Amino acid sequence: LTKDRYPVKRGNYAIINDQDVAKFESILEKHRVITGEETQGYNIDWIGSVRGSSNVVLKPKTTEEVSEILKYCNSRKIAVVPQGGNTGLVGGSVPVFDEVVISMSLMNQIERIDEYSGIVRCQSGVVLEALEANVREKNLCVPLDLGAKGSCHIGGNVSTNAGGLRLIRYGNLHGSVLGVEAVLANGQIMNLMSNFKKDNTGFHLKHLFIGSEGSLGIVTKLAIHCPTAPQAVNLAFVGVENYQNVLDTFLLAKKELGEILSSVEMIDELSLGCSTTMCNIQSPLQTYPFYMIFETSGSNNAHDEEKLTNFLNNAMEKSLVADGVVTNESAKMKTIWEMRERIAESLLKMGYCFKYDISLPLSHFYEIVPVLRERVGDLAKIVCGYGHVGDSNLHLNVLCDSFNKEIYSLVEPFVFEYTSKLNGSVSAEHGIGFHKPKYLHFSKSKEAIDMMRQLKTLMDPNEILNPYKVLPPLNK
Template structure:
């Protein structure tokens, strides 16, 4: 029987607190193979760094922000997953748009390849060099310029950390329209450059709709002021959209204006256990119908995903073991109203037999603890070894089918195959973990996972972008005519191809 909201809330057992989940590559791990060797990539026709280039960069930034020590650069050469590695010899840390402009002007004239980098939390190899590209780190461009509380608009530099922005706007009764597990490390510029989705997309939509304006620097150093402080600015081509999701291949985003919704006063999170995906889907559809405007997040977690989260971080699930779990969040302005809607929804779902067990809470610590179970899954998988991660959009009727198919396909070669993700926007995170990079698994899952997705008319990248790892699979989601147009845009915007080469566009084009 479903128990009243208060008693279910009290049922929540203690979860061990952990204040910091690792959000960057662990230096204690062995370095991965160089990308050029693992993936047999040929270096482009770019110049090599000379001492004269270093001196020129030092004249722009000073020696303290022009870093050439190999040990200091190493972590910037390796991606979050430990899947790809470059060998850049110089790391630049500008503080202003003008410095970025001067750097790119020099690199373009010398035909030096550049890799712009934010928090380096990307999962497709887009934020680190493939060869010896100059790393342009945005981490010192972290100034919050202005918050318009009346209009709900934040203006900031691109190197601001998402969590810091959330804290800043929350003091003014606002919230960021994007929330990610890596929010303690990722940069808002990187979020925009990859058109990151995250946990709040169901409620607030994607960044194409929330970013009001940007400032970006082209490959030749030209500064484009595309800033706007209005949600309605219908003046010709919306050039800002060229840079949102282009992963630094068309220009470097240095500043942006983003719409920040009013923060919700009441929040409830329910952690539910279900016997089957069919029951989970019915519960999700009922949540959309019965919770309506207050439904802000809906996350699927399978048993293997929860297991790795609890095991690797010594956490405790608030309910018993089930094949599937659904994490639902509501956000609204009237706590009594919202709790009544949640209570009625849960009671109806349990009476139908769709939900077998669950717990719900509006208490801050318990809400955070339930979210930790979900947000710790990606890094928990990394702690097991190497992870083949796939971020795909699939029709809800076939959303989970690929997980058991992949389990059978890789067999005992993998430690585990699991699936979790944002069922609210049809985004599945499929993971295949093993002790270390395994070429046999690699050949079994790729290109199969993309062929499978394409047959269902899904997307091979729901929110992580294309980066380096998916370039040759873009054809499964884009027609040749679209790929040709993308190539034309790249040639027009960056004739020398210096901006984040080997990324996004197929390498054989």
């Protein structure tokens, strides 16, 4: 399937032989070198869009083991793909051909949680939800939350510079991650760990590993600043009649909720219909063209609740919001979040989904959805949009029964051209991965892509790290 959809040629890499496997077994314990049938799950991505044919999965536990593995692979020119929780949505976490998978799942130790500074040091394979549970014990929270939290790794989050539901409050990982330790393609360990928010000692090399999707090195450890956990969380879920009102309600929320605003999401009617139907969730509101979720996180519940209730009343008085509910009951908040977080999973259950994750100016944020709906007509079952409107990030989805070349040619490169004309980003938060290298030029200048390539050559001259991903092929 992969080869039909994405014609790529296998690079000039070594083919794994018995001596290679024996070498890996000498670096790791034998049971941490997986071969045969058991490698299946590591070869296919979350949305089932890329299927590799790797026969070897390695599970290191220490930085030194990662270093030994890469040193050997580099000397033999064996291609590798780093894999975290394998929840990435751009086909970056699985092999395209027979690359060796380096699974970070056993590198899951939390080294230190400093409750005074809020700085947490851990290995990169800690599952986000587990990290959150651990830091909560010290009254801290991870400055990142996303629907895949039960499986994704903090190292995968760093490698994709994941955004998520609370970016509007805590900013992105370039700010929160204070340092990383990474292993380069030749096995060299780069200690770029730092315990300070303020550390202006020359070039900030850590940024090269945040969002480079395993193409420049394998992140083995990181230090992340975790803010104090909120004492009070409140949620408003509202129904809105049109997109202009979505925008004006967002503006009102920023003005009235100010520093306690921690999430602003938008969901269109069809997207909400998917999660409520497929996951059997009862929405507290009747049907509206748009829905919004506003979350506040603060330190005084009475104060926050009053602010959120006043905001909702004002929004309704101004006829911006047609109906809405405010709650701080955990079961009700969970249901509201589930309606948002389970849309991706629901779409996947309903058929094949072309998924786009784009940044667009808010003035044009939603218009691509009806434009695309008209363009694909009856060929698609559903064209819908939802996302982090507070961060100008739209998740655009085209659902059909199965992969369909006709629809594919109607949506790509159209979506990227459309985005580029509006000076948007062809990848807001999911990354470039395997799906989008050929569209990178829609968001990056030739000079910027050239410099990316020079850095790749410097750091991974044999191009063994995650080949076919992120950078466009040289002849493009």
